[in-house]
Amino acid sequence: MPIEYSNREKSYQLYRKGKQEGTWDPDDYDFAADKDDWEQFTDAEQNRFLASCAGFYDGEEDVTRTLAPYMMALDALDNEEMPFDTVQEEIYLAQQVYEEAKHTDLFSRYFEEVFGTQDTEPYREGGYQEQGYSTDNLYDTADELLAAINGGDQQELVYTLGEAYLNYMGIIEAQLARGGYLSFDQMIELKAEEMGRDVVLESFQTAIGKVRQDETRHIENGRWVMKQLAEAEPDIVQDVYEPRIEEYVENRLLTDTQMEMPFEGYDQKRIGKQTMQYLQDTIDYIGADRFDEYSDIRQTVQAQRAAE
Numbered sequence: 001m002p003i004e005y006s007n008r009e010k011s012y013q014l015y016r017k018g019k020q021e022g023t024w025d026p027d028d029y030d031f032a033a034d035k036d037d038w039e040q041f042t043d044a045e046q047n048r049f050l051a052s053c054a055g056f057y058d059g060e061e062d063v064t065r066t067l068a069p070y071m072m073a074l075d076a077l078d079n080e081e082m083p084f085d086t087v088q089e090e091i092y093l094a095q096q097v098y099e100e101a102k103h104t105d106l107f108s109r110y111f112e113e114v115f116g117t118q119d120t121e122p123y124r125e126g127g128y129q130e131q132g133y134s135t136d137n138l139y140d141t142a143d144e145l146l147a148a149i150n151g152g153d154q155q156e157l158v159y160t161l162g163e164a165y166l167n168y169m170g171i172i173e174a175q176l177a178r179g180g181y182l183s184f185d186q187m188i189e190l191k192a193e194e195m196g197r198d199v200v201l202e203s204f205q206t207a208i209g210k211v212r213q214d215e216t217r218h219i220e221n222g223r224w225v226m227k228q229l230a231e232a233e234p235d236i237v238q239d240v241y242e243p244r245i246e247e248y249v250e251n252r253l254l255t256d257t258q259m260e261m262p263f264e265g266y267d268q269k270r271i272g273k274q275t276m277q278y279l280q281d282t283i284d285y286i287g288a289d290r291f292d293e294y295s296d297i298r299q300t301v302q303a304q305r306a307a308e
Helices: 010-021 032-038 043-066 068-076 086-115 137-151 154-195 202-232 236-253 268-286 297-307
Strands: none
Touching (some): 010 086, 010 202, 032 086, 043 086, 043 154, 068 086, 068 137, 068 154, 137 154, 154 202, 154 236, 202 236, 236 268, 236 297, 268 297
């Protein structure tokens, strides 16, 4: 696996950054004070917070189990024909698998020591995971990647890999997870205000800050790879990216589902506006001029809402 150190690409630069930033250890956090804070949450508040955490816990485990086929797919590409070094990207993803496992470790500890349960299922019911956007689908994505590898068609492999990156890095991480972080921020801030405190669940906030730091690199790398795949196969934007974004828009942005929220003052619309900007950031990174219908996501969504 030779690396041209004079030509270290974006993925390798992010790998080096991960080595510098990613040395935190979930075992270093003391959750005793968080457990005391948790007992001050009402049952309704606990259920709502647990619903968000359950999505993360299951999602981190799902990704840990299903990311390896991405590396296998990269290895099956003709490196000489690609506009980026697939070996450097494989190295980056090897680091990402480790980070996803560490995130799973963190949530496992927190569920056990603070929430007093390892059962996420009761908190995943009732529509928390919107139709078509459960991380359970990542298992299907892994199977599709393996099938494309075995099929041997390079265009099909590029298309399948592009959809996998968009589904995971572009939607699950850049949209759903980032929206979840914003929700955590509001719930914790509102609870601290109610309790007359500067901070509650301090160790959770510190540890989640490390997870967010890791996932910021994941998202940046994913966007970069999607752009490289569009360089290799320009039609991937209309054939793969736009249909997948359309599905997300129809099932998530246009449904405008309002969750029951026991935290007084919670502003779901503010989160919605920010996550829409995150999607625009992904489109802009790939190249908005490559898109037909979704080059301006806000304008497109507004037009679709007006047509309903």
